[in-house]
Amino acid sequence: MAGLDSVRTNLKNIHDHAQMLTSTTISLSQSFEAESIRLKRQEAVYRLKLIRTTILGDLERARGLESAARYAQIKGDAVISLTSGAIKLLTGALTDNQRTRNFVNDVFGTSAHDKPTFGTVMVCVGPKGLPGDTRAISVSELARKSKRLEADVTRELREKGDLILSEETFGNGTTS
Numbered sequence: 001m002a003g004l005d006s007v008r009t010n011l012k013n014i015h016d017h018a019q020m021l022t023s024t025t026i027s028l029s030q031s032f033e034a035e036s037i038r039l040k041r042q043e044a045v046y047r048l049k050l051i052r053t054t055i056l057g058d059l060e061r062a063r064g065l066e067s068a069a070r071y072a073q074i075k076g077d078a079v080i081s082l083t084s085g086a087i088k089l090l091t092g093a094l095t096d097n098q099r100t101r102n103f104v105n106d107v108f109g110t111s112a113h114d115k116p117t118f119g120t121v122m123v124c125v126g127p128k129g130l131p132g133d134t135r136a137i138s139v140s141e142l143a144r145k146s147k148r149l150e151a152d153v154t155r156e157l158r159e160k161g162d163l164i165l166s167e168e169t170f171g172n173g174t175t176s
Contacts, residue, residue: 051131052171055123058136059167062121066138070118116144122154123170127161139164 120140126133137157143150154164 047131051134055134055136056167056171059121059123062136062138062141063119066119066121066140069141069144073116073118116140117150120150121167123165123167124157125163125165 117140120143121136121138124135124137126135139150139153142153146153157164
């Protein structure tokens with residue numbers, strides 16, 4: 001009988017040890033799962049920061065292009081202004097006909113509301129979302145090309161399902 005008690009004690013010890021190993025295995029499995037989730041989140045944050053850096057660089061390049069376009073427009077406006085001023089002066093000096101003067105003033109007149117806008121650069125997150133459908137856009141350039149107001153271009157983009165964010169909003173990670 002003593003041998004049987006010894007076997008029972010050994011079996012009980014093995015059973016207790018197996019339960020302890022099972023409990024440790026479950027605990028380790030839970031720890032590994034939590035660590036896996038943490039690593040996936042850390043990787044997602046890294047990718048989002050990389051996208052943010054890329055988009056901010058694209059915004060900087062777009063602002064540079066807008067600055068160059070503004071400079072070219074100012075330079076062209078100066079030439080046109082000097083030319084139209086000279087033509088208006090010559091017309092005034094060469095003719096007394098008011099109709100001709102009015103015609104020349106209409107043709108070479110400048111209107112403030114016809115002036116193109118420059119410098120509005122924003123982040124556009126398309127309907128497919130981050131990361132693949134995010135880009136920097138020049139609302140000013142789109143407005144100039146389509147001969148529309150920036151507000152109309154922005155409204156149209158939003159109606160198509162795009163989320164339009166300022167650099168500050170995108171860079172700070174908040175939405176408005």
